[in-house]
Amino acid sequence: MGLADAPMNAFVREVTSIVINNRSPVEITKSEAELFNSLPVNDVIPALQEIFQNSPDASIESRAFDAILKMAAFDRVQFLVEFMDKASASWRAACCRRLATFPGRRAIAKLCDVLLHDDAPDVRYAAVEALAVIGDETALAALAYAAENDTGQDYEGFRVADIAQQTLQHIRSKAES
Numbered sequence: 001m002g003l004a005d006a007p008m009n010a011f012v013r014e015v016t017s018i019v020i021n022n023r024s025p026v027e028i029t030k031s032e033a034e035l036f037n038s039l040p041v042n043d044v045i046p047a048l049q050e051i052f053q054n055s056p057d058a059s060i061e062s063r064a065f066d067a068i069l070k071m072a073a074f075d076r077v078q079f080l081v082e083f084m085d086k087a088s089a090s091w092r093a094a095c096c097r098r099l100a101t102f103p104g105r106r107a108i109a110k111l112c113d114v115l116l117h118d119d120a121p122d123v124r125y126a127a128v129e130a131l132a133v134i135g136d137e138t139a140l141a142a143l144a145y146a147a148e149n150d151t152g153q154d155y156e157g158f159r160v161a162d163i164a165q166q167t168l169q170h171i172r173s174k175a176e177s
Contacts, residue, residue: 100130121152
């Protein structure tokens with residue numbers, strides 16, 4: 001980074017901090033998203049990630065997460081995939097729900113991997129719910145395995161196997177029509 005970049009970087013960091021530290025609402029607004037997308041992505045993303053990783057306040061952490069996922073010129077799927085590998089169960093479930101908004105092979109592959117390998121039933125349940133939205137024929141094997149073998153239940157007592165079976169049927173019927 002050259003000396004000319006320093007003022008912009010400081011400005012972006014300050015603007016990002018001010019917007020994200022506004023605690024209400026938890027999701028950023030459309031105008032806030034437009035502001036972030038009007039700034040250089042190479043400055044905004046590191047500022048948002050720093051707030052996301054270091055904030056002790058859950059609402060600010062959530063706002064930074066939401067802002068990152070509204071950055072149009074950023075590989076949001078890759079961010080979610082990489083973050084899931086080191087996140088808590090509640091954040092992994094949140095990532096599954098967010099992956100449902102990014103249809104495509106990478107998102108489906110990660111959701112299938114989570115369904116087959118994650119230790120937390122709530123996370124596997126969230127993965128199946130996301131697959132119900134964006135899943136295609138590439139998810140059928142993972143869903144079939146979960147429908148037959150997953151003995152977990154989400155926090156409300158709903159069985160992962162049951163939702164996997166329903167999602168399997170849903171995707172098959174979509175493919176037939």
